[in-house]
Amino acid sequence: MAIRQVHLQAYIVTPKELSDALTKNVPTKISTAPRVIPLCAAWFLPNDPEGRTGQQVFKQKRIPSARFFDLDAVKDHESPYPHMLPTARVFAKAMQNMGIHKDDEIVIYDSQELGIFSAPRVAWTLKLFGHPGVHILNNFRLWVEQGFPTESGEVEAVEGAQNEYPTPTLETSKVVDFDEMKGIAKDYMKEGAEGVQVLDARSQGRWAGSDPEPRPGLTSGHMPGSINVPVPELLNPETGALLPGDELRKLFISKGVDPEKPIISSCGTGVSAAVIDAALGEADFGKPEARRLYDGSWTEWAQRTSEADGLIRKES
Template identity: 65%
Template sequence: MALGNLLARVSTRPLAARACRMSTQSRSYALSSYVVSPKELEEALNKNAPSPISTDPKVIPICAAWFMPNDPEKRTGIEAFKKKRIPNARFFDIDGVKDHESPYPHMLPTCDLFAEAMAKMGVTKHDELVVYDAEELGLFSAPRVAWTLRVYGHPRVHVLNNFKLWVEQGLPVETGPPLIPNITTYKVPTYNTDMVVKYAEMKTIGYDYGKEGAEEIQILDARSKGRWEGTEPEPRPGLRSGHMPGSTNLPFQELLDPKTKALLPPEELKKVFVSKNLDPAKPIIASCGTGVTAAIIELGLKEARFGSEDDRRFTNKRSDKDE
């Protein structure tokens, strides 16, 4: 009897250890919706306070601050990050994590480069990431970074709506040079080709517009009306303004509250899409200049649940080296 009890105690120890590991990996995540409010993020961060000795999955704010190249104040994302950020946030550099061999800005990076960037930010595949923008812009480049994270298969990604409100609501911030996170091991991911429309396909869609038998694909252009019409110059020298045949102009600002610069509620988003005569039963492609603000349209479609997620794509191109 004593021997049986001893064996039972010995044999249950590894089982308990395995159960502990399983509970760590399958813990209930802090956030359930893709777009989260400042209050929701604050509560999630309080429940997942950072610990230097813990290896549990974490909720990590990711600053995606980025400014247009013709910004009159010459602001940069990294300067905005150092000036004011959510405590323990990491910085995702849109101009750095990209295809450096492409002549076009913001083309998707190789899988190896993406994994290296995530490791340097101290992120693991189990962490829950909440992407946010510069305070001044409200919602601008964070949807693009969140979309990029999803393209490379990070399982838990959210967008904060938004850092401007976070600051106005008096939630905690930190300033100055950030702490350098410990480098992690981030497994090189695969790339979800179903989320991206490549250049050759977009050319075919443009050439086939209006032809009998051509697929009815709705193209939404997030640029300003002037750039879409060709009456205003592009912010980058040498680029022509104007639009693809058959595209619909939907300046991304129409999806944001003009005062708070936050994404509109789902029902109001639906009204905007309906006002553009969009059909949720047909495929939708979001586009813009270099693939940043088009992600705001994609975010709005996702939040409003407008159309099938399988039929919503985004114009951007990754490096051909991984194909």
């Protein structure tokens, strides 16, 4: 049987590109060829004013044949921090339960309400675990507005979940841990320091320390030397889509980010930091091998450091 061709090239894809790929790669029960699978990664902050959950909005409206990736389930359950990367076994089991094969092309999308928010985190996770075909839809809101099909209701059982997904190896070179971040913070502004740049995706108020964190008891503020790049600034305010590469590049330059120096993305729990990482890629800004993400992000940082030791800064 001839293997069907997958027609997705870019990391960030448009609704039309996804629609064309799904049309040209209609799955059949007997075919073993690679498929194009939409994967919903909708996730909301714990203080969401409407009390929404990703599972709820997935059932209310989704791309036909889509699967759901639960960020609150596919994680390191032994960690005290909310969304640390899962073990390879947990990841493989989750992919198997979703009926995803290693050679499937995965297009990850967010909720209609948030535009681009948590999908980049799931895409980043899949890439770190070596899944070869990973893309981000830009975005589901436009998919709906442009009249592409949706469905709702309970989700049918996934076919193919019995096919084992091979246990992968995590690419640790893209992940920054607490000890390294602490060393970077202590080296900030010291003569001869490497000049690592930390970009923080949280809101300006949370970064400055004037607004509370969404998790009770967690102080707000920022790491020494970090640069605030709130996620909304990376998106089209009307559509919630990621801005074009040239606009993103201008934005990073306006923030004083140097493409010649290493960049670490951070946020509240490591979710929206991946939006910065995706935006850097779309802008072709900085060296790919020098762009990394701090997995524990602010939740870990605020619990393991303090203002007294100078590692939490607030703006007056």
